[in-house]
Amino acid sequence: MWYKLYLLTGLILLGVSIYVLKQSIDFIRSSERVTGTVISLEVSDGAYSPVFSITTPGGDEIIYHHAAASNPSSWEVGETATFLNDPHHRSSPRMMRYFWIFNWSLVCLGLAIPLIIIGGGYFVLPTASTPHLSTPRL
Incomplete structure (x- = not known):
């Protein structure tokens, strides 16, 4: 059950990261x-x-x-x-350094990736209780 929450949180953070990245790029273009x-x-x-x-x-x-x-x-x-x-x-001045321009996008992306990998891994990988993973009887 927790993996669904991890995946959902990761996807939300990924969306926030992309949104903040777009805002940063728009700021660079207009500044x-x-x-x-x-x-x-x-x-x-x-x-x-x-x-x-x-x-x-x-x-x-x-x-x-x-x-x-x-x-x-x-x-x-x-x-x-x-x-x-x-x-x-x-x-609105921002110091022209990579982190000061893209800081929140990087932080959200850094949190989103592990959550998506952990949460999505449960959907991709079969669980240990599936019959085809058990050892065959001789």
């Missing part, structure tokens, strides 16, 4: 490349996260607080990074 410069480092629980100042082609400035933090800091004030920004949504 423009901008450069951000680290203006400061925030300290939280002993870890440092960078704060970027991003200037759009229209001259607007966006302050972006990066979600990742590390100790020691992996960023220094003055370093630059490339971002993708949708010009129609001011607060």
